[in-house]
Amino acid sequence: MVSGPPGRGRTSGSAERSGSTGGLSGSSAERCGRSGGRSGSTGRGSSDRGVRLEITARDGDARAGWLHTERGSVRLPCFMPVGTRGSVRALSTADLACLGAPVMLANTYHLLLRPGTDLIEAAGGIHAFAAWDGHVLTDSGGYQAHSLPSSVDDGGVTIRSVYDGGLVYLTPESVVAAQEAIGADVQMVLDVCAPYPAGAEELRSALQRTAAWAKRSVAAKRREGQALFGIVQGGVDPGLRRLSAELTVALDFDGYGIGGLSVGEPRGAMLQALESAIGVLPQDRARYLMGVGDPVGLVEGVARGVDLFDCVAPTRLARHGAVLTARGRYNLRRAEHAGSLEPLEEGCPCATCSRYTRAYIRHLLMVGEPVALRLVTWHNVSWMLSLMDRINAAIGAGRLDSLRAEIMAAWG
Numbered sequence: 001m002v003s004g005p006p007g008r009g010r011t012s013g014s015a016e017r018s019g020s021t022g023g024l025s026g027s028s029a030e031r032c033g034r035s036g037g038r039s040g041s042t043g044r045g046s047s048d049r050g051v052r053l054e055i056t057a058r059d060g061d062a063r064a065g066w067l068h069t070e071r072g073s074v075r076l077p078c079f080m081p082v083g084t085r086g087s088v089r090a091l092s093t094a095d096l097a098c099l100g101a102p103v104m105l106a107n108t109y110h111l112l113l114r115p116g117t118d119l120i121e122a123a124g125g126i127h128a129f130a131a132w133d134g135h136v137l138t139d140s141g142g143y144q145a146h147s148l149p150s151s152v153d154d155g156g157v158t159i160r161s162v163y164d165g166g167l168v169y170l171t172p173e174s175v176v177a178a179q180e181a182i183g184a185d186v187q188m189v190l191d192v193c194a195p196y197p198a199g200a201e202e203l204r205s206a207l208q209r210t211a212a213w214a215k216r217s218v219a220a221k222r223r224e225g226q227a228l229f230g231i232v233q234g235g236v237d238p239g240l241r242r243l244s245a246e247l248t249v250a251l252d253f254d255g256y257g258i259g260g261l262s263v264g265e266p267r268g269a270m271l272q273a274l275e276s277a278i279g280v281l282p283q284d285r286a287r288y289l290m291g292v293g294d295p296v297g298l299v300e301g302v303a304r305g306v307d308l309f310d311c312v313a314p315t316r317l318a319r320h321g322a323v324l325t326a327r328g329r330y331n332l333r334r335a336e337h338a339g340s341l342e343p344l345e346e347g348c349p350c351a352t353c354s355r356y357t358r359a360y361i362r363h364l365l366m367v368g369e370p371v372a373l374r375l376v377t378w379h380n381v382s383w384m385l386s387l388m389d390r391i392n393a394a395i396g397a398g399r400l401d402s403l404r405a406e407i408m409a410a411w412g
């Protein structure tokens, strides 16, 4: 187990205990320098389908509420840090619990290849293996088929291993079985993510294969108490987005991913495609905009009724020294920060900002001390989770529009 959080409030064993109720208690979050947790036990609410959505507030099309699962309850809307291989890069799962992240997103393709699902299953599933009591959502590997050398046929997809160059063949059935072995709380179907730009025929073929595979995924699912989300494709063509959503909704999934966006298209086209898909999705199921988590994309997605987001950017940027703030982002590597005795962001309650100066962290970054990556990652993840807190509060107060304007002014 990696040691506790940086900075003040280190309480022996607190990080290990903090997620034991299926989320993070407010007191643990406070010990870690955060003002409150975003998940917790509001009572089990899962039905036989494994998850249940509870909407507690609306502001226009935006919704706030809870996703109740067998593990506990996740407050929505929610940003999920990406822990592709079972850990958010530069953070331990104890860190993640301390930060109050309700869900860690892991990746089936990567975990299948390293360390293999047999080991994870033998260890008692991903939660025991990674010592993580929060929720886990696993992406299927469909995006890796899009971003890595691969070939698709009606049966499945052949992808080259990033580890040894060997070939791995994923099918809808094998991906469901792998996610059951991993023990994810929410699993995603194997989908076909078309490139951008793509012609109508390519988009249509990808969405039809995605629909056929979705049906096979539903038939393959064996394990109770685990949610399975379908994925809507269709590129930036509104008609194909609607068609894909209709085909997916017909299979009655526990929730719906909207995939194949944030792959290079302009924001306007992305939002139009999102609206086309959401118009077809049922109100009583969670919606997950896959791979989108920049502040503007996130708040615009929420305004259109999205509940769940993930994005590697906050952690990837941190490793390049980019710091997220209410005024936009800056690069800590720039010389102007060399003598700054300010925190990364003035007023930020996170454990990094409560203790360390820009000058110190920049020094660590410039000389290649690994902890610099952890300190900046800690701030950026904390910042994203705090942004979700603000979005939640704004929905409850009916003032999401003013927050949208504020975020657009800083980040647009």
Ligand SMILES: [Zn+2]
Pocket (backbone or CB within 6 Å): 344, 345, 348, 349, 350, 351, 352, 353, 354, 379, 382
């Ligand atoms: Zn901070």
